Amino acid sequence: MATGRTHRPATRSRGIPEATVARLPLYLRALTGLSERSVPTVSSEELAAAAGVNSAKLRKDFSYLGSYGTRGVGYDVEYLVYQISRELGLTQDWPVVIVGIGNLGAALANYGGFASRGFRVAALIDADPAMAGKPVAGMPVQHTDDLEKIISENGVSIGVIATPAGAAQQVCDRLVAAGVTSILNFAPTVLSVPEGVDVRKVDLSIELQILAFHEQRKAGEEAAVAEAAAAVVPPVRAAGNGRKGPDGDMPAVMPA
């Protein structure tokens, strides 16, 4: 659901294409589910179905990791979890700051899924002085005045922006100047960043608009099918025994 804007080339330095990198979290999520259920091995077909990916694509993706599975047995779930986590850099802890602790920022701060995936929320930052010191998700909100200090003291390289759109570029510039090199942007605006800084944009309304497009197309197709059905001339009854078939009007024996 994230749409990426990145300054990296389409193929990463270690030869793993960006499209493969984008699918690794899907495999990891499916594998984590299997691991939690203590499933020891999984076939490429099963894993592909669980991740919502084509199995040939999955095998090709895993070949970049040097993982080929064992014929008749499949892939070792735990080892694959380790391999993908290592490839994504999740075997280390990533401190993250969230800037803009309104409705969305607070919801993100309260989301337990970051920590379980190796992302530690190191600080919550907001420009509203009235929020400073107030606890959200068990942490005191800190004022933007201290943004640079917080980034440097916590060695933060990933920043999450959940401010209004009008403030996002300025927040982004400060994060980048303070040393952040990856940004997850929830604000509905396009951010400009220097070379070497990765930006991922999440916009649920864009996802909904895409679904609306498909809904509209489905409705159009249904209308066309209904129109075509209405236009069909009833079949001519076969000359012959005059008996009706099991479908009522249809003759039991269709004319050649």
Ligand SMILES: NC(=O)c1ccc[n+]([C@@H]2O[C@H](COP(=O)([O-])OP(=O)(O)OC[C@H]3O[C@@H](n4cnc5c(N)ncnc54)[C@H](O)[C@@H]3O)[C@@H](O)[C@H]2O)c1
């Ligand atoms: N991507 C999505 O799918 C999605 C979904 C919901 C909201 N949003 C966007 O997320 C953003 C936040 O939405 P919300 O409903 O939480 O808004 P909100 O008004 O509840 O919260 C915004 C917070 O940002 C703070 N803020 C404002 N300027 C700031 C600055 N310069 N530095 C630091 N903090 C600052 C405010 O004090 C406030 O606490 C909006 O841009 C909204 O459009 C995106």
